Amino acid sequence: xxxxxxxxxxxxxxxxxxxxxxxxxxxxxxxxxxxxxxxxxxxxxxxxxxxxxxxxxxxxxxxxxxxxxxxxxxxxxxxxxxxxxxxxxxxxxxxxxxxxxxxxxxxxxxxxxxxxxxxxxxxxxxxxxxxxxxxxxxxxxxxxxxxxxxxxxxxxxxxxxxxxxxxxxxxxxxxxxxxxxxxxxxxxxxxxxxxxxxxxxxxxxxxxxxxxxxxxxxxxxxxxxxxxxxxxxxxxxxxxxxxxxxxxxxxxxxxxxxxxxxxxxxxxxxxxxxxxxxxxxxxxxxxxxxxxxxxxxxxxxxxxxxxxxxxxxxxxxxxxxxxxxxxxxxxxxxxxxxxxxxxxxxxxxxxxxxxxxxxxxxxxxxxxxxxxxxxxxxxxxxxxxxxxxxxxxxxxxxxxxxxxxxxxxxxxxxxxxxxxxxxxxxxxxxxxxxxxxxxxxxxxxxxxxxxxxxxxxxxxxxxxxxxxxxxxxxxxxxxxxxxxxxxxxxxxxxxxxxxxxxxxxxxxxxxxxxxxxxxxxxxxxxxxxxxxxxxxxxxxxxxxxxxxxxxxxxxxxxxxxxxxxxxxxxxxxxxxxxxxxxxxxxxxxxxxxxxxxxxxxxxxxxxxxxxxxxxxxxxxxxxxxxxxxxxxxxx
Amino acid sequence: xxxxxxxxxxxxxxxxxxxxxxxxxxxxxxxxxxxxxxxxxxxxxxxxxxxxxxxxxxxxxxxxxxxxxxxxx
Numbered sequence: 001x002x003x004x005x006x007x008x009x010x011x012x013x014x015x016x017x018x019x020x021x022x023x024x025x026x027x028x029x030x031x032x033x034x035x036x037x038x039x040x041x042x043x044x045x046x047x048x049x050x051x052x053x054x055x056x057x058x059x060x061x062x063x064x065x066x067x068x069x070x071x072x073x074x075x076x077x078x079x080x081x082x083x084x085x086x087x088x089x090x091x092x093x094x095x096x097x098x099x100x101x102x103x104x105x106x107x108x109x110x111x112x113x114x115x116x117x118x119x120x121x122x123x124x125x126x127x128x129x130x131x132x133x134x135x136x137x138x139x140x141x142x143x144x145x146x147x148x149x150x151x152x153x154x155x156x157x158x159x160x161x162x163x164x165x166x167x168x169x170x171x172x173x174x175x176x177x178x179x180x181x182x183x184x185x186x187x188x189x190x191x192x193x194x195x196x197x198x199x200x201x202x203x204x205x206x207x208x209x210x211x212x213x214x215x216x217x218x219x220x221x222x223x224x225x226x227x228x229x230x231x232x233x234x235x236x237x238x239x240x241x242x243x244x245x246x247x248x249x250x251x252x253x254x255x256x257x258x259x260x261x262x263x264x265x266x267x268x269x270x271x272x273x274x275x276x277x278x279x280x281x282x283x284x285x286x287x288x289x290x291x292x293x294x295x296x297x298x299x300x301x302x303x304x305x306x307x308x309x310x311x312x313x314x315x316x317x318x319x320x321x322x323x324x325x326x327x328x329x330x331x332x333x334x335x336x337x338x339x340x341x342x343x344x345x346x347x348x349x350x351x352x353x354x355x356x357x358x359x360x361x362x363x364x365x366x367x368x369x370x371x372x373x374x375x376x377x378x379x380x381x382x383x384x385x386x387x388x389x390x391x392x393x394x395x396x397x398x399x400x401x402x403x404x405x406x407x408x409x410x411x412x413x414x415x416x417x418x419x420x421x422x423x424x425x426x427x428x429x430x431x432x433x434x435x436x437x438x439x440x441x442x443x444x445x446x447x448x449x450x451x452x453x454x455x456x457x458x459x460x461x462x463x464x465x466x467x468x469x470x471x472x473x474x475x476x477x478x479x480x481x482x483x484x485x486x487x488x489x490x491x492x493x494x495x496x497x498x499x500x501x502x503x504x505x506x507x508x509x510x511x512x513x514x515x516x517x518x519x520x521x522x523x524x525x526x527x528x529x530x531x532x533x534x535x536x537x538x539x540x541x542x543x544x545x546x547x548x549x550x551x552x553x554x555x556x557x558x559x560x561x562x563x564x565x566x567x568x569x570x571x572x573x574x575x576x577x578x579x580x581x582x583x584x585x586x587x588x589x590x591x592x593x594x595x596x597x598x599x600x601x602x603x604x605x606x607x608x609x610x611x612x613x614x615x616x617x618x619x620x621x622x623x624x625x626x627x628x629x630x631x632x633x634x635x
Numbered sequence: 636x637x638x639x640x641x642x643x644x645x646x647x648x649x650x651x652x653x654x655x656x657x658x659x660x661x662x663x664x665x666x667x668x669x670x671x672x673x674x675x676x677x678x679x680x681x682x683x684x685x686x687x688x689x690x691x692x693x694x695x696x697x698x699x700x701x702x703x704x705x706x707x708x
Binding site for chain 1: 638639641646648649650652653657
């Protein structure tokens with residue numbers, strides 16, 4: 001297809017180091033936009049240029065919104081860089097592609113067209129990416145081509161005549177390796193040069209595919225074959241209808257086993273640290289409200305959550321390694337048939353997979369789904385994927401009630417239960433999707449680009465894990481500590497009147513709220529302490545754990561309870577109550593952030609209410625069934 | 636008495652933190668008032684910044700993205 005050239009930006013000068021924008025305002029930064037096909041390495045380059053830490057992964061559709069960053073070139077030129085969602089063409093079919101189209105064409109609300117389009121193309125997939133370069137060229141705007149991932153050319157047995165390619169395209173071209181430190185040096189140097197003149201558009205009748213073939217024939221030569229064979233062999237197994245599914249199942253299974261088995265020593269270490277810290281603080285502070293706040297409020301609350309950090313990091317280590325390796329799109333391909341049985345396409349897989357980390361980015365990444373109804377259904381079921389915030393709740397209850405023993409001599413029973421909880425969430429999501437798409441017979445074929453396999457870089461993994469640990473610890477330091485303090489105050493005041501009998505906490509505001517809620521939740525086996533913990537759990541799931549820690553610590557006679565919630569729960573709760581709460585958290589209505597992002601992405605309060613109500617109904621129903629069946633079986 | 640004061644301060648801070656997260660419009664006048672009291676400097680800038688309500692912009696903040704195939708901009 002062809003695109004009519006747009007009017008070139010007016011008033012753009014090319015002074016070295018100082019840039020005048022269209023309004024003639026001196027000193028305004030040069031505005032450049034990184035555009036290109038999905039998974040060509042735009043965000044990796046963006047991070048290199050701006051020092052930012054935006055998420056990168058080895059699959060298409062990671063960036064779904066426009067991101068901006070700033071940099072100063074070696075010569076002192078100020079540059080504003082836009083990182084745009086990847087798109088295969090300027091004919092947008094999904095909301096994320098529309099953002100790129102509108103920015104490139106200067107139609108994005110409140111934002112003039114960029115001064116320079118930097119078209120990033122991956123050296124590994126020139127046939128597809130060059131087509132987009134030609135389409136972009138038709139816009140007639142100043143443009144620079146970045147040939148990214150040149151380090152993989154040799155491994156693939158390819159050689160590109162870069163100067164000739166630039167000459168044939170009629171565009172300046174530089175090479176880059178977005179994932180390597182200093183890999184964007186040529187691009188930085190190019191940004192110090194005067195703006196290139198806008199390219200002459202191709203005649204409207206040009207066949208872009210034929211033009212790409214011509215460019216490939218004249219500029220790319222194959223030096224040897226080899227690596228592709230290895231990838232083909234891998235794909236024969238990974239994409240096999242039977243073995244592929246088996247590999248996927250085994251990978252996920254090992255992941256959940258690892259969460260419990262590998263993390264245990266680190267968790268024990270953290271638990272001892274928290275115990276020691278609680279005892280130390282308790283010994284140095286005099287008896288009084290301040291000690292109560294520090295030990296029963298902050299340490300009992302935040303301390304019970306912080307010990308789950310190793311499990312969360314191990315879960316993310318697996319997810320990140322799978323993301324970097326290029327396996328995830330293949331898993332999406334394998335699951336396409338399963339998704340189709342639920343009325344969804346494989347395109348829903350990546351948003352649903354992102355939701356295992358957190359439902360917020362998962363729901364945002366539904367922007368890559370073209371069909372509006374598929375997108376809505378995916379948004380509705382994304383909260384059923386078990387987010388990492390639920391892991392502390394699961395781990396606490398599994399640790400307290402499921403014995404730590406081997407099954408068949410190989411499997412960890414606690415890991416098996418965790419796997420079952422994740423599987424329950426996934427199966428429920430598929431059932432809900434099927435119900436929501438009842439009557440729809442239209443099939444949407446999956447068109448998915450499979451990236452090359454890549455060995456995950458240890459440096460990238462370490463950086464990403466560090467980021468995850470920082471996010472978790474900042475949540476503990478912000479959300480969880482502040483809620484623990486509020487929870488402690490609610491559990492401690494008002495104090496019981498003189499001569500009152502019964503536990504003091506029953507007279508507190510938290511105790512009264514818990515008892516008020518009890519009639520609603522008693523049929524599913526919850527006690528008043530759980531009822532109280534459900535409320536702050538709406539802010540973030542893991543806060544339910546810290547709230548339980550605080551409530552039980554304030555209510556306990558001795559202060560050591562702060563660090564030992566697990567044995568306390570196993571002695572005070574029945575197995576039926578614990579399983580009921582576990583099942584509740586598979587479905588329970590989402591945290592406020594998730595509901596807010598549903599409101600933002602759907603522009604509808606109705607969808608927020610629909611989501612919250614259907615999840616509450618499912619949680620209540622499933623917990624009710626679980627509680628009563630367990631009581632019947634356990635006697 | 637000192638202990639009670641410290642606990643009250645900590646509690647007030649936590650309540651303000653959540654008010655800021657859940658209803659920034661309610662805390663904006665507080666920040667603006669604080670900024671007026673402070674001398675010019677980094678703290679005042681921080682207060683002024685928090686006193687400004689966030690401006691909605693970008694994809695997803697407008698209506699109808701999904702209904703028009705992403706063509707609302």
